[in-house]
Amino acid sequence: MIVVDIIIILFLLSGTFFFFVGVVGLLRMPNVFTRMHATTKCDTMGAGLIFAGLIMWQGFSFISANILLILIFVWLTNPTAAHAIAKTAYKRMEDSLEIEDSE
Amino acid sequence: MNKKYGAILFFILIFIFWFVLSFEISITIAVIGFLVSSMVVFFNYDLIFNSQEITKLTIRTIVRFFVLIFILVINIIKSNIEVAKIVLSKKMPIDPGFVKIKQKLKKELNQALFANAITLTPGTLTVDMNHEEIVVHGLVKEKVKHLEGSSLEKAFLDLEEKKHD
Known part of the structure; x- marks a missing residue:
């Protein structure tokens, strides 16, 4: 069981690490969009790793199914919220921005 | 109806x-x-x-859907580590900017899912979308250009494809 515990602790620690990176990115990045990258993104990975650790700790049960549902919910709503903020910022300064084509 | x-x-x-x-x-x-x-x-x-x-539920589409989820998770992990490296490095080598990419998907639900998948992947952020193109903001512009023809886009196109059903 000790091996499983160590794996769980590693998952929780790396999840916390990604949250930490998100906060550092929020403080260091220069403008709205780049800050969005740092925060919303490290949230997905941090929350994902922490929930994965919790599922392992709980084992195969009804509660871990619930945690999985919460994870899916976070992963569906997080980009939606990020998109809403980004689109508002984009619409407000659309004229002054440069857009490149992919080719 | x-x-x-x-x-x-x-x-x-x-x-x-x-x-x-x-x-x-x-x-x-x-x-x-x-x-x-x-x-x-x-x-x-x-x-x-x-x-x-809604894409018709057959064994094929369900398998493709799980392949898609798998590719998405791999992409998320890879680019998360890249973004973490950029944030923690001393100089922060970023080259932010907007890039337009072509919309290849036909169904509106799949378009929304693809935009969400782009936003979920770190380093790329969908800001605007219509039936012809998607405007994506990238932390590093080169990464967004690689999105076209990437395995993620191919997985979505496979999901939409009808001729095998």
Whole structure:
């Protein structure tokens, strides 16, 4: 069981690490969009790793199914919220921005 | 007619979801769940998409859907580590900017899912979208240009493809 515990602790620690990176990115990045990258993104990975650790700790049960549902919910709503903020910022300064084509 | 079918599907989905979240099965809980989920469906009726939007459920599409999820998770892990490296490095080698990429998907539901998948992947952020193009903001512009013809886009195109069904 000790091996499983160590794996769980590693998952929780790396999840916390990604949250930490998100906060550092929020403080260091220069403008709205780049800050969005740092925060919303490290949230997905941090929350994902922490929930994965919790599922392992709980084992195969009804509660871990619930945690999985919460994870899916976070992963569906997080980009939606990020998109809403980004689109508002984009619409407000659309004229002054440069857009490149992919080719 | 199609919308009604979609509404019924949506109702069944959230009714099951209600039972998963409430730990027990009893008459009271079933009645409350029925009332709440029919109210949710009623108030969100204009948001429900047509049943034509939903890709037909066959074994092939389900397998493709899981392949898609797998590719997405791998992409998320890879680019998360890249973004973490950029944030923690001393100089922060970023080259932010907007890039337009072509919209190749036809169904609106799949377009929305693809935009969400782009946003979920660190380093890229969908800001605007219509039927012809997607405007993506990238932390490093080169990464966005690699999106076209990437394995993620291919997985979405496979999901939409009809000729094998």
